[in-house]
Amino acid sequence: MPDLKPFIVSGIALGGVFSLSGVGMTVLYQATGVLNLAYGAIGATGALVGWELIGNGMSNWLAYAIAIGFAAALSTLYGVVFGPLLAGRDALVKAMATLGFALILLGACFWHWSDDPRVLDLPTTAETYDVGGLRVNLTQVLALVFAAVLTAGTALFLRKARTGVALRSLAEDREISAILGIRVRRVEATAWLVSGLICGLSGLLLANLVRLEAGTLTFLVIASLAACTVGRFRSLALTLAGGLAIGIIEAVATPFQTVSPYRSAAPFLVAILVLLALGWRKTIVISEQRR
Amino acid sequence: MSAGVEPGALAPRALLARPRALAASLRAELFAGVFCLLVLLVIPPIANAFWLKACIAAVIAAISAGGGGLLYGRVGMVSLCQMSLVGVGGWICLRLGLGTSLPFPVLLVISGAVTALVGVFVGIPALRMTGLYFALVTLMAAGAFEVVFQTTGFPNGGAGPLGLISGFQARATMRRPAMAHSDAAFFRYAVVVAAIVFLLALLHLRTRPGRAWTAIRQSEAAALSCGVNVTLYRLWAFALASFGSGIAGALYVASVGSLDWGTVSARQSIVLFAAILMGGAYSLLGAVLAGALLELMPALFDTLNLSGNVVLILFGIGIVQVLATAPAGMAGQMKDGAMALRALALRKAARA
Numbered sequence: 001m002p003d004l005k006p007f008i009v010s011g012i013a014l015g016g017v018f019s020l021s022g023v024g025m026t027v028l029y030q031a032t033g034v035l036n037l038a039y040g041a042i043g044a045t046g047a048l049v050g051w052e053l054i055g056n057g058m059s060n061w062l063a064y065a066i067a068i069g070f071a072a073a074l075s076t077l078y079g080v081v082f083g084p085l086l087a088g089r090d091a092l093v094k095a096m097a098t099l100g101f102a103l104i105l106l107g108a109c110f111w112h113w114s115d116d117p118r119v120l121d122l123p124t125t126a127e128t129y130d131v132g133g134l135r136v137n138l139t140q141v142l143a144l145v146f147a148a149v150l151t152a153g154t155a156l157f158l159r160k161a162r163t164g165v166a167l168r169s170l171a172e173d174r175e176i177s178a179i180l181g182i183r184v185r186r187v188e189a190t191a192w193l194v195s196g197l198i199c200g201l202s203g204l205l206l207a208n209l210v211r212l213e214a215g216t217l218t219f220l221v222i223a224s225l226a227a228c229t230v231g232r233f234r235s236l237a238l239t240l241a242g243g244l245a246i247g248i249i250e251a252v253a254t255p256f257q258t259v260s261p262y263r264s265a266a267p268f269l270v271a272i273l274v275l276l277a278l279g280w281r282k283t284i285v286i287s288e289q290r291r
Numbered sequence: 292m293s294a295g296v297e298p299g300a301l302a303p304r305a306l307l308a309r310p311r312a313l314a315a316s317l318r319a320e321l322f323a324g325v326f327c328l329l330v331l332l333v334i335p336p337i338a339n340a341f342w343l344k345a346c347i348a349a350v351i352a353a354i355s356a357g358g359g360g361l362l363y364g365r366v367g368m369v370s371l372c373q374m375s376l377v378g379v380g381g382w383i384c385l386r387l388g389l390g391t392s393l394p395f396p397v398l399l400v401i402s403g404a405v406t407a408l409v410g411v412f413v414g415i416p417a418l419r420m421t422g423l424y425f426a427l428v429t430l431m432a433a434g435a436f437e438v439v440f441q442t443t444g445f446p447n448g449g450a451g452p453l454g455l456i457s458g459f460q461a462r463a464t465m466r467r468p469a470m471a472h473s474d475a476a477f478f479r480y481a482v483v484v485a486a487i488v489f490l491l492a493l494l495h496l497r498t499r500p501g502r503a504w505t506a507i508r509q510s511e512a513a514a515l516s517c518g519v520n521v522t523l524y525r526l527w528a529f530a531l532a533s534f535g536s537g538i539a540g541a542l543y544v545a546s547v548g549s550l551d552w553g554t555v556s557a558r559q560s561i562v563l564f565a566a567i568l569m570g571g572a573y574s575l576l577g578a579v580l581a582g583a584l585l586e587l588m589p590a591l592f593d594t595l596n597l598s599g600n601v602v603l604i605l606f607g608i609g610i611v612q613v614l615a616t617a618p619a620g621m622a623g624q625m626k627d628g629a630m631a632l633r634a635l636a637l638r639k640a641a642r643a
Contacts, residue, residue, distance in 0.1 A: 037430075097615070100565065104611075107603030108604060110603065
């Protein structure tokens, strides 16, 4: 039996980022009914912009800020332009449209930056601590801390803040919220902005923890999607737990030779098992008729 | 309500009308299909080697697009793992083709049948859920298939269950059917196979399954209350689409000789879905157009020395545009255009 502890540490860090983007996607889905499948592509574009700026000699922290801001801007732009256009449509159609956005961003990234794998060096990775004989770096700690803090913070925000309550009412019924005087478009834009900020942050972390390549990062959205599925696109706490579990399973499989090459299939297997468990009890789920 | 077509909400005009109109629309489709095939038969003598290869690829892509289009346009399901199933069909055809001396048509049928089984296996977890969940599960399945294909590779003539060669042996390539060795002959062979698969789909659409699918797409609840076995018919549609994908995979490996995981990646499945939307999901003509978009457009960009990534961007724009404004895709726009022309001609004739 190999020593699994180091793998668990890296698994928790990776899982933390999966949870982070899972939470961002769940909040957006709850508020606007859009399951943003372009989440990975937006994060990747932000991270690549940051990488380019650092290469051009910009100071690191400013570049990270711009990277996150760029991701948020992309997300908000899409939300403001296509959100109202597709607002009355089925959740499936909304999700498929974001897939188109993902292809556009992916093509643009490949075009401008090629698909060479790069690694974004965050200064926090060099900062290491010794925890009970394990080497843990600051990026890994940050990944977990961000995941936990943002999950709790978002949950609190949705419960207490005025905009948060407005978001929840939008999730319930867009038309009635509008009648009650909630500025639907502004609140939706806020949701796109917040989820874009989270997206930019997780893009930067993934570019460091995995690698900085548009294709890889775009399809890591599937892992976050798996985390959302565990949370049934509703519960933020379960999304956090799901993301962590997926990250740990994936990392712990690394030292075992027979399953190691297949470990990146872990998110799909977890999600499919959860879906099976969820779906088995119901005979049929008729798509929600929201209006 | 919005003007677009939702899976499960709105139907193209022809299907909402009386049964006779339904039959007429299907007949029109049949004519469109036959016309397309005739055009395709004329291509080999006039196309050069490069374009002929691209045309073969387009015909094969049209088969998988037909399956995906049937799922989206007729049943209201989005499958994002069609290319993975093409990979499954290709794997089986390579394994059997290199390991046995079965005749090619038998290989085609076996590849299609086994892929249909695999498709059923993938589809079962998701079929009891809503459309969005089905799309997500198939997307995740595409990701999982990609990991497996990337790790195990495709058979290349070795022994053992995976059919992989070890060391520096020469790689074997898949043979073509005896009667279709040249590119021109293989093109015709592919067109005939595509026609048979399309006819099979038409046969389904004109009989009981087609009516059940229409009912399901209009309203799952209503279909259920009419006694339509929703799960069975959705599974049936997915199996049929998987069968087509398997056939496409077998044809692909015969045309190229081998298969690479990048050809059947999750990204390619999404691109295929984009092409289906852009071509038009409601008709077989749309599938042919989707095949042409998928294979001829990159070839065109290649000859113009433009980056292939532009194609990716165009497909992305295509998805958003079709979903937002033109639900019936290019085939629908062509049909509308043709009807407008006919109306114009009739008005002129009446005035004369």
